[in-house]
Structures are given as structure tokens and as C-alpha cells.
Amino acid sequence: MEETKPRIAIHKFTSCDGCQLAFLHLGEDLLKLAEKVDIVHFVEMGPINPTAKVDVAYVEGSISTPEEAKRIREIRANSRYLVTIGACATAGGIQALRNFADTKSWMQAIYATPETISTLDTATAISNHVKVDYEIYGCPVNSQQVLASLLSLLQKVTPTARRDKVCLECKRLGYVCVMVAKGEPCMGPVTHTGCGALCPSLGRGCYACYGPAENINTDALTQWLSSLGLSDAEISRRFLFIQNSAPGFKEAGLKLKKKVP
């Protein structure tokens, strides 16, 4: 019966390896998962087969080199479903900040001989290059999100995601609003839920690592943050951070950046 097991692959592009840990940090559940599915490619864990045909390919990281741009097309061709995990794969990640800068001058500042290193001027989301079937937000994603998506896809059901805001998560958990009660700048009103409102639970504002929620009003949040005394530059930096190139955040951040003298 071995050959009837669904096949999955986990691929890495430009990233910190943190989202793959959603698998490696499963502990004994990883062994159970390996009984139910064939993990045919997962470099960090051992199996190597980058061009294998699979049912589900999980992709971590953004596209920042010519080699990566080519490799993702091969993976797409070999995968029934392609799922992106994390901020890098879904929106370019923190390294997409290079997209707003002169990458060549940055390379020169860091490397003595940048010409020996192959890199693109941009770091972009997987969906800029190939069709993506499902995207999981979050920097990092968590194991529950990833496993839930796998179980749905293997039943040929589109995974469902809650696209509401961290604000609602705080309400559900009964946390006192850090922005209203303490005047802490918080990105919760525009940020996708899924983390469990971790930062507000510590009394700090959300820094938007889970990316934009559905139907966000960035202008309203900008006004609110201004009223707390934040400058345009400070608000811009909050939008242009971990999820700087995600739709909604990018526009809001750049609009404010232009206003900075």
C-alpha cells in the first residue's frame, strides 16, 4: 500500500528556514505525519528529490536569484497543489525591502566583489512567478495552519482561512486593547489573525508579522497612529516592515514615505 500514500515536498528559497520548522518542530507528530504521507523532498530533514512529482508542494522563501526564478517553475510543473508558507513566499518577506532601494549599491556596501554573486534586484513573492493554489500568511507560520491545509487538500477541499483581524482575536481572548488603554501603537486593526494575538498579550502593539487582513482601512489606522504622536516616517516603517510588499501595506507605507521630507 506504500505507493498509494500522498506525496509531499517542502522547498526552500530565500528565507530564514523558520517556516519549515512548522514541520520540524512537530516532534512526535512528525513521525506520525511521515506514516500518513510520503515526504519525498525536504532537504533540512534528509530526503532529496527536487524534481519529484508530488500532490502538495510547500514553498518557503522568496525569489531573489535567477536560479530560483527557474526552479520555482519546475516545482509548479511537478506539483498538483502548490502552497506558499510564510511572509517571504507570500509577499517577498523582509528582504523585499530591497525592492524600494538600489540593490546594486547595497551589494557593493556589503561585498568586496559583488559581481561574483548572482542575485536579482528584487525579492518577490512566489505568486509573481507561478500560480499558487493556497497561501499561508505569517512570519512565521505555525504548525496548526500548515497541517490543517494539508488535511484539507488531501481531501480535495479548499482550505479555509480566517481572514479577520488581530483586533478580533484580542476581543475573543479578552485582552485589554493596548492602543486604547496604553496608547501603544498597534497594527492589529489591519493585520491578519492567526498568531493568537501574541504581542498584545504581552502589552505591546502588534507589528504586523502576519500581513494584511481582508478589507483593511490603512488610512484610518494611519490617522490613529498620527494622533498618538507618530511621525509619517515612523508609521511608514510600520507598514514597510516584515510584510512590506504585501498588498495594502506597500501602498500605505510608500504613500507616507513620499510625504517624509
Added chain:
Amino acid sequence: MSKLQKDLTIPIIARVEGEGALHLKIHEGKISQLELSIYEPPRLFEKFLEGRAPNEVIDAVARICGICPVAYQMSAVQAMEHIFEMPVTPWVHEMRRLFYCGEWMESHALHIHMLAAPDFLRYPSVIAMAKDHPEIVKRGMHLHGLGLMLMTLLGKRSVHPVGACVGGFYAAPKISAVQEVLAQFKKSLPLAQELVLWSASLPMAKVTQEFTSVCLRHPHEYPMNEGRIVSDRGLDIDISEFDNYLKESQVPYSTALQCHLQGKSYLVGPLARLNLNHHLLPPAVHDILKEAKISFPTQNMFHSVIARSVEIYYAMLEAIRIMENYVYTPTPHSPMTPRAGVGFGCTEAPRGLLWHRYEFNDEGLVASSRIVPPTSQNQARIEEDLWHSLMAFGLDHSDDDLRFHSEMVIRNYDPCISCSTHFLQLKIDRT
């Protein structure tokens, strides 16, 4: 500002996790060329940290490495507190140590069981190994889980934790939460003792080689968050003097910069730490070492896997000590007053010395930064070890055997490229 940017012309890479390859040229039975290349795409962290505020830096640098985010946060916070002239309170000192214990356990247990043990016991992966040795793998995963638990206690999550800030932590854990973790640790302590004995019993070659160990040293603590940089060849410097002795350079075949100590390669990481600080370990650790018939210092590189197990056991003892003395505080961080200046941070990441330098401007924002991760420091040492180990192994072996042996040598350093050294593309030219 432009003057500061000039300082950045000494090249560095932010992180080197990812993909690696080895190119070996064998000429008339001798190695004529050996190049370990890391081709992890550059992410240019040092550049986009510019213009960021202090607490943004802590959240940003975590993203350099998903496996050791605490290390990046701790080196950065130390550098910034140095610039802002903020003293570290005893409570914060202990909590940072506790946080770091969690990361050492998480990272070391992952490396020992997922990456190294399949080498020593000849399995392709931990999944295959678990079929024959389920109890060993489960023990490892349990200890790994305890590390995650500790990181989560202080950071709310283990990957890119959100608890640390300049001056300390955003919030202090509740006493009941600490007690729960403490109970788990006490119950599981024998597992860490078993792990040390098991790792010391792994089949490994008895080969020694010449190398210099470099790490932090503190007068009375096994090093994590503070100390001077020392070597077993007489180096003893303040962390601000790093640049005067340890030089980075770029090699054309790798995106990771190589680092040399006065022109020579050196070792950082658990084995270096044990070699230079074994006298600071508590008696319980010495007892288990005696039982395992292992003593440090040692020049056998394969003892690195034992060193990692010993550090897991030590981290558990240290975590228990800190949690037993835990007191709740309503002021878990001191107030911050950013100012202009230059500061340095150096802590012991699971893989070794992690050095940061920041310059802040008058607005309290980053003017420039430099980050030297452990793997770039170990890179020259790995090449030297490969040279030595492959000659000792015998170059007449098949390409497959040479590849396997090379991979094992490389993985032994737990480089951040360890994930891809499974995928070591070995190119051998025999002439």
C-alpha cells in the same frame, strides 16, 4: 552619514543558511583544490536595518535565522544597551540566560537527532532512523520540545519570539507558568543524562587535529550572553576589539564571507566553548562526563556531538536553577533613552560566537550595522578539516564514500548550511 557608510566596505554576510557545494580537485592522489561554497542568496540585512528604531532591530534580526532567533536578538540588544549606557538588571540577566538555555536545547537537539545521528548510525534521515531506534528519536524530540517550551515561556513563540525588548522583556511570565515548565524540566532531567552517555557511545573515529578554539569567557559563568573573546592560544580581548584580530574576507566561490584570526582559521561553537570553559560547569556535569569517560579539552572534532549533548544537560540544570529562584516583577524592562554612538554585542549562539556592531545617529535610529555569524567564522576551519579528514580517510574511496565522509565532516560543525549539506553536490575532478 556617508562617512559611516564607508566603514561598511569591509564585507560581511548577514546569514549563511541554505545551500552549499563542495568542489574537490584531486591531482595524482593529492588534493590540489578544495572549495566549500555557500550559495545562500544574499538578503542584505545590514542595509535595511539602517534607519530603524531600536526595538524594530530586535524584531528584524530574528528573521536572519529561524533556528536561532534568540541569539540574534540577544547580540543586538546587548549592542544597543551598550550604546544607550543601560545597565542590565539581575532579573533581566537571569531571564536572558533562561531564554538562551531554551534556544541551545532546541537547536542542539534538532542538530543531534535530525542531522548528526543519522550520519553516525548510517541512516538517510531521522524518519528512517526512528523505525529502528524509536526511543532515541522520541527522547531527542522530547528534549527539543522542552527547549521550545522555554523559548515560548519568555518569547510567546519559538520561531521569531516577540518577548524581548531593549532593557529586558515586554512582560514577566506568571509564577504559575514558570512552575509548570520547571516541573517538566525536573521530571525530564534523567533524559538529558542518558543523552550524554548515548552520544559518548556513538561510533566515531579517534582522530585529532590541530585547531584553535575561540569563544566567550566570563569570570564565573559558562558563557552565553557576556564575556571576553578568548582562545586557547592566548587571545583575550574585549568584544569591541573583534575587528582588530578577526578579519573577514570574500572568496569568489561563496556568498558567505570567511573569517580568520590573525590569518588562521579557528573554531567556534559548543566544542570550542567546552574546551575553554569546562571548569565552569557544575559538578553534576563533571560527574556525567566521568561516567561517559570523556574529558575536555579535546582536539577530536567528532566530539562536537558530545559537546552539544553536554550543553543540553547543562542548559537544563541552569534552567532549573533559574526557574527555582524565579520572582515575578512588574518592571521587566528598564526605560530606554536612545542616543548616538557605537556599540558592540557578542553572545554565544548555539553554533558559536555571534558578533554585532551598530552605530546609532542623533535621532536614535541605526546609522550602520555589521553582523558576523558563527558559520562564516567556521567556514575556513571546515575547509581545513575537510582537507585533513579526506586525506586521512583516503582519496582512493569511491565518489559516494568521499561524499558521505565530506558531508559528515561538514555537518559536524552544525553550519547553518547543514540543511543543504545533505544535498552536497560533490564535484570531483581526478587527474
